[in-house]
Amino acid sequence: MFRNLFKKFQAAPMQGAGNDPVCGMSANGAITLSHEGKIYAFCSEDCKQEFTLHPEKYASK
Numbered sequence: 001m002f003r004n005l006f007k008k009f010q011a012a013p014m015q016g017a018g019n020d021p022v023c024g025m026s027a028n029g030a031i032t033l034s035h036e037g038k039i040y041a042f043c044s045e046d047c048k049q050e051f052t053l054h055p056e057k058y059a060s061k
């Protein structure tokens with residue numbers, strides 16, 4: 001069961017939460033923020049805070 005889960009993650013690392021818009025790293029979905037109807041995922045609280053401070057810089061149009 002766990003082995004199957006691991007395989008899935010390896011096969012599709014970019015699926016699910018998507019990438020951190022601030023630093024570009026893949027986010028695991030633990031830290032997310034809703035902005036203008038879209039959900040953004042972050043790798044860390046620091047990146048989330050950066051997005052919160054400058055959403056116009058990072059939000060996809």
Ligand SMILES: [Zn+2]
Pocket residue numbers: 020022023024025042043044047
């Ligand atoms: Zn980040």
